[in-house]
Amino acid sequence: MDFVHLHLIVNHFPVVAVILGTLFFIISLLAKCEDSRKLSLMLWVVAAFLVGPAYFSGEEAEETLEHEAWFEEGFVEHHAEKGELAMIAALVLGVGAAAGLYFIKRKNSFPKPLAAGLLILSLGTSYLIADAANHGGQIRHLEIRDSGHQHSPVGGEHHEHSKGDHDDHD
Numbered sequence: 449m450d451f452v453h454l455h456l457i458v459n460h461f462p463v464v465a466v467i468l469g470t471l472f473f474i475i476s477l478l479a480k481c482e483d484s485r486k487l488s489l490m491l492w493v494v495a496a497f498l499v500g501p502a503y504f505s506g507e508e509a510e511e512t513l514e515h516e517a518w519f520e521e522g523f524v525e526h527h528a529e530k531g532e533l534a535m536i537a538a539l540v541l542g543v544g545a546a547a548g549l550y551f552i553k554r555k556n557s558f559p560k561p562l563a564a565g566l567l568i569l570s571l572g573t574s575y576l577i578a579d580a581a582n583h584g585g586q587i588r589h590l591e592i593r594d595s596g597h598q599h600s601p602v603g604g605e606h607h608e609h610s611k612g613d614h615d616d617h618d
Contacts, residue, residue, distance in 0.1 A: 451508035465495035496542020
């Protein structure tokens with residue numbers, strides 16, 4: 449397994465964990481379900497631990513692929529910028545979730561301001577991490593690029609694509 453495969457494997461976990469955590473947190477607020485709240489907080493803590501390997505394996509994956517004919521630096525750099533924002537947000541969310549678990553375990557309470565803050569932060573983090581993942585997919589999947597953005601969005605190096613260059617196995 450190389451860094452490209454590692455990056456493709458590990459980046460899915462924090463994306464799913466953040467988004468599922470957000471859904472379970474909303475359910476916990478609406479249904480006043482403590483188990484859903486704890487599950488969401490644990491998912492966010494796990495996401496915080498996994499987002500670093502997902503982000504930092506991207507640099508090595510880029511170096512592995514930068515000499516490929518289809519490689520477009522602009523798409524990769526745009527994805528990396530989005531990924532950095534998502535990583536920071538997921539780390540902050542993970543710290544907030546750990547605080548929430550502390551309050552539940554030690555204080556047997558969950559402060560409403562913390563719940564409101566985590567709700568807002570989780571919605572923002574869900575957007576940022578989904579956006580980073582979408583931009584990552586655009587590196588190799590031409591079909592998900594905006595029709596007006598078939599070329600590098602950041603003015604990076606561009607290589608022409610042919611139908612044979614596209615690989616559906618990533």
